Amino acid sequence: MSQNNHYVAAIDIGTTKIVAIIGKKHVDGKIEIIGMGNSPSYGVKRGVVLNIEETVNAIKQSVAQAQDQCGILFKDVYVGIAGQHIKSLRNRGYINRDSFDDEIKKEDVQALIDDMYKIPIDAGEEIIHVLPQSFTVDNEVGVKSPVGMSGKRLEANFHIVIGQIAAANNLKKCVNRCGLNVNKLILEPLASSDAVLTDDEKEVGVALIDIGGGTTDVAVFYDSMIRHTAVIPFGGNIVTNDIKKGCSILERQAEQLKVKFGSALADSSMRNKVVTISGISGRPPKEISFENLAHIIQARMEEIIAEIYFEIEASGVGDKLGAGIVITGGGALLKNLAQLISFKTGHEVRLGLPNQHLISDIIEEINAPQFSTSVGLLLKGYEYEETENIRKKIKTAQKPIEEEVVEQELDEKPVKKKKIINGFLDKFSELFEVDDSKM
Numbered sequence: 001m002s003q004n005n006h007y008v009a010a011i012d013i014g015t016t017k018i019v020a021i022i023g024k025k026h027v028d029g030k031i032e033i034i035g036m037g038n039s040p041s042y043g044v045k046r047g048v049v050l051n052i053e054e055t056v057n058a059i060k061q062s063v064a065q066a067q068d069q070c071g072i073l074f075k076d077v078y079v080g081i082a083g084q085h086i087k088s089l090r091n092r093g094y095i096n097r098d099s100f101d102d103e104i105k106k107e108d109v110q111a112l113i114d115d116m117y118k119i120p121i122d123a124g125e126e127i128i129h130v131l132p133q134s135f136t137v138d139n140e141v142g143v144k145s146p147v148g149m150s151g152k153r154l155e156a157n158f159h160i161v162i163g164q165i166a167a168a169n170n171l172k173k174c175v176n177r178c179g180l181n182v183n184k185l186i187l188e189p190l191a192s193s194d195a196v197l198t199d200d201e202k203e204v205g206v207a208l209i210d211i212g213g214g215t216t217d218v219a220v221f222y223d224s225m226i227r228h229t230a231v232i233p234f235g236g237n238i239v240t241n242d243i244k245k246g247c248s249i250l251e252r253q254a255e256q257l258k259v260k261f262g263s264a265l266a267d268s269s270m271r272n273k274v275v276t277i278s279g280i281s282g283r284p285p286k287e288i289s290f291e292n293l294a295h296i297i298q299a300r301m302e303e304i305i306a307e308i309y310f311e312i313e314a315s316g317v318g319d320k321l322g323a324g325i326v327i328t329g330g331g332a333l334l335k336n337l338a339q340l341i342s343f344k345t346g347h348e349v350r351l352g353l354p355n356q357h358l359i360s361d362i363i364e365e366i367n368a369p370q371f372s373t374s375v376g377l378l379l380k381g382y383e384y385e386e387t388e389n390i391r392k393k394i395k396t397a398q399k400p401i402e403e404e405v406v407e408q409e410l411d412e413k414p415v416k417k418k419k420i421i422n423g424f425l426d427k428f429s430e431l432f433e434v435d436d437s438k439m
Contacts, residue, residue, distance in 0.1 A: 008022070016212070019062060021066060036366060046214040047081075047083035077181070088228070126164075126168060129160070131190075133227075134157050137155075186384075190226070190380065192373045205223075206324065209325055211235055211330070212373075227316065228311065247288050264335065265336040275293075302340070326349075332352070
């Protein structure tokens, strides 16, 4: 698929599902979803690929569904990455420009960002994202967007996301085996935040919590800047596993109980309510108490919320979240979860849907919390296309200068050589000069 046709494709490789999605951006900035495929995921655990073949088969199935739906064969995709191996750090960098008077351009900012990819990191790791937080132009600090300003020294504070090379390569390998090319790996909480958060929320302070099957992703924003990212290696699947063990039932039965009758809060109204499930291999049916089910779910969710609260406090702006917490992902659909998180953290909580950047006439299925990351990957895909265009401008601007230098060197060499030969002939004629008067 050519990206010049304004189509962008993305693949969300999750623990419970793999989603292939293709969208088209309209002039108003809204995204039209024109194709989507969704298949169960069996080869991924807690955001990391553990079975290449099963993951490849699931990707092929999702991609085929998406391509059949829209009639477009795409080759280049943006892929989400998560997992416990993800970590972040802060760094500061600067560049000195040639002139005080020239305006700072997007190319200058991009050059500063690209320079951060060269910082030393541990062996076996690679930099996934370099996210600018604030800029300093000469002595002017706290600049959000330096483009258009005048100054010689451009500095910036950066939030840098790092992941393991092996985990990233396994993701790329799975996609490549499906005949596709990975344009960029994108951190999933960043993608989800683009899909569900508003600019106002990012300005006043907000924490995005994306509760998936294998991981819970956290992204904290304040003053319109990313402040902290983290991936917690627990998600909805661990709750299902607790129900399976606590009630001595099959995993698929536990998942159905959680989705249909589960609650993050146990209350007195559940005391006399039970649900009957079929017995295993001809055994008699089993009755499960709603109250017992809720206690199992609440205990595990409180542990996950404690991890979430720790990450929010680690951001350094935990007391400045004016917009509170936004929850999304499939796990966010758990009944009474918002109330439990609000009670445990003291913040307001709302459910995030990926509808603010989508046009109204879309595939209805996509407007659900479990597809926030998928939609966000498309948004990030268009953002990185713009970044690549800036990089191309930088290379184009440098290329004529290099060619001019080469041409100048080529022109100078014959001239210099000619001067040397002429000088030698002059000296030679002086040594063997003939006096015509004696002839």
